[in-house]
Amino acid sequence: MREDSLSRNIDWVTILFYLTFIIAGWLNIFAVVYNPDPEVQQNIFDLSLNSGKQLLWIGSAFILILMIFAVDIKFYSAFAYVLYGIIILVVIATIFIGLEINGSHSWIGVGSFRVQPAEFAKLFTALALSRFLGDVNANLKKRNTRLVVAGILILPCLFILLQNETGGVLVFSAFILVLFREGLSPWILIIGVASIAIFILTLMLDKYNLSIGLLILAGVAIIIRIITVRKIIFRSIMINSATVIAIAILCIGIVFSVDFAINKVLKDHQRKRIMVLVNPELDKKKEGYQINQSKVAIGSGGFFGQGFLQGTQTKFDFVPEQSTDFIFCTIGEEHGWIGSTFLIILYIMFLVRIINLAERQKEKFARIYGYCVASIIFFHFMVNIGMTIGVFPIIGIPLPFFSYGGSSLWSFTILLFIFLKMDAHRKQVLAH
């Protein structure tokens, strides 16, 4: 009876999205390893290929889903802090016992089985954040609440940073969307977007020209204000002008600090990754190689794409890390603009649906968690595809459900299905 009601309340549409994504991802992973030589008979199920291994990860993800549904719904809120604590300890341990891969100590593993604890950190942080904000007494307008939220978010970031995994830390900025929904001032969002705009302008333009430009802009704004104002009140004009000039000076301050940060604080390879973004021709052979090859692969897809298993850039290893972080190149090359657009629309529909599901939750905890799920997946989607088409710097984060790899598939599956479990029980909660 209870099973019955569970299956009736599960959001099968979201599960359909999920299945579509992982199967499409699996096929594209096969396309990457595919060898066109007719003498090499390849099987998508071959366990020595990435596609075969991914199938194992998918199978184990299904087992995880069953486990998530089997666990009592109260477990997730009850153990939110405990799980958060455990993952923090594991992340700390990884700093010391982790395997060193590409200069970062972010993997732990036995033999060929390896996981990246940071992948799971965002998941349990999401649970802990939802638990804390879900409390009736929590209010983002209160200073205490804000401090604790900051603490919950910054703690894992600190340790992940120590692992040398910058990309993993940036994911935590996704939580701003959650906080915005829960009452944080929209100014944080606006200032964030404005900072990014100024940041990019700083990269593209000379800092002095940019400063003069900002001052002229401020002057124009003041003059327009004086002309358009109906009744000239000296005092109010002074206050308005002072505010505008203060903002302009603040922006100039940001320009100079960004410039300083890029040239003095960032490591050489990080600076180059940012610089190739605004100028892809800068360094086609070395730092710019990956982003250039990625754009070449996607660009070669044209309108309709080369066809499944027909992409030359995909098959012949022109794009490094193609089955993991750069899986979108395969889609772009083999399925063209049509295929990419279809995927993006599907993904956006999926994210919009999660938001809608979150809003229908009666319990605050479940709603906040739903927003966490949507925000985290959205951030990965935005940055991952953005870096393949050259609008974001290359930070190694996967495309959820598509990229090859167990850690990411597992963590996103758990992330999503805990929420679907909550959603399936939304009516029971009311029955309390």
Add this chain to the structure above:
Amino acid sequence: MRDERKLVIQIIFILIGFIYIVRLFFLQVVEDKYKEEAEKNATRKIIEYPYRGLLYDRHNKPLVINQIVIDLMVVMKEMKVPDTTQFCNAFNISKEEFIDIIKKVKQEKGYNKNRPVPIIKQLSIEDFGKGLDVLADCNGFYRQERTIRSYPDQSAANALGYIGEISKPQLEKSTEGYYEQGDLVGISGLESSYEKYLRGKKGVRYIMKDVHGVVKGPYRGGDQDIISEPGENLFTTIDLELQKYGEEMMKNKIGSVVAIEPSTGEILAFISAPTYNPNALTGRYFSKNYDSLQKNPMKPLFNRPLMAMYPPGSIFKLAQALVGQQMGVLRPSTIYSCNQQAVGVKCHPHPSPNDLKGSIQWSCNPYYFTVFKTIIHKNRNTNKYRESELNYDDWRKHMATFGFGQKLKIDMPNMKSGHLPTNAYYDKIYGDLSWKHSTIRSLDIGQGELLIVPVQMANLAATVANKGYYYTPHFVKRIGEGKNARILKEYTQKHYTSIDSSFFQVIIEGMFMVVEHGTAYFDKIPGIEICGKTGTAQNPHGDDHSVFISFAPKTNPKIAIAVYVENGGFGAVTAAPIANLMIEKYLTDTTSAMSRWMKKVVTEKDLLTKNKKLYK
């Protein structure tokens, strides 16, 4: 307010999605440079070189064939040689050479350890076979076959020509866009003139390669590939046996032999002496050998039958006799005595006086002095100079119809026209109306400003044999085989001289007497009616050049020949025996004891050593 915020977040999602879709539209649909770069990344264009056409002699014996050679290739990344000593022994190189080769290969531009590179080039199949056992134990080695030109009989080098990499100026000159740098092209001889037919059509193959340059099979299943078409075979007019026979006699001499079939204009033999081994200009020693041939003072690469301009000497008397008759100043019965003192011309002892036939038989110089004088001063009722000018112009027009002073449209490049002086030429030297017969009298016996190339001499013999016409001498009977076989129309056309055919009989009788009982009496071949004419051309460098033209048999001639031997002395001494022996060889294919002795004598005549000091 909460609903608003939900909407804001959803709009942010949609906005980002929209921006990406637009961005992708520019990247994938609008911009073309990524597609080009992708193609450049993953495909490689491979030119498939066609099989070049072969050349055969008139009896379908191969003159030029393609020989398969093997380049031993290695992929450095995979290379494993368990026993270097054994390897080096198998391929007949020293260990140091082997190390040196590997070092050089690695320094080459565009070297890639994943891609096969040649380490030992152009091994013969036999040599490669010797190394097979050793290669079985090694790793990373591949073979690449290619073909080079090969000349089984090492004969007719200058006629056949050679192929080599296309030169920069040639590449720029070629407008059809067929050639690319590094392509092989016919550079001289028939290889050059029939390049268009021999080369075939290049093919193109597109293959895929991965990021390391490793080949990954055909691109798009080979849909865009173009299969190469082999070149067409040439069936030449050369008689290989005759060619070799003549070459043997000419080997230690400088000069030319050209034999033509008068009834068709087909060139039967084409000898430029000294010659070279055509196999020297194939394959990997091309440039080294080319350099040494180029520096050789004997100029073996100089295509003498077409390019060496010689004074013809007394063989020109035949043309004089014909033009004299045509101009009405000479008849078969015209008799002049060999009056050397009176005309101031030297001659050799012979019966005198002579009629026209006798003048040819004994090659009487004063006779032709008088003939030419009567031609030039044929009465025109004007002054002597005006008369000379008008008559010389007539004379020259007649001479030009024999092909003198012009390039015959022979199917071989770089023919020289020789020199048949024009009125303007003499005007320039002596002034307008300031020259007469006594000024240009050396022309009477084929000396002076007159220059003729050996092919024109052979053509003269063929024209006399045909009694007044010739076919343009040519080398190719047929292009291609089976259904596609073609002949070139321009070589089936008769070219008439301006001389009535009735004037030829007496000349032919005279030529017959030259060999029967005249200046070339010693070179007579029993049983064959040969008509010939000796020539002994003076030159400022050394001994006289020995000249002889002839045709045979007297009725229905099958072969006309011209032999020119530099510094060979009297025409009957060197040139005539070579010509007549070749006629015998061609017509009978048997040789008498007498001819074998004659051949031995003429073959052993080493003019190169004798005249060594001339070629320094």
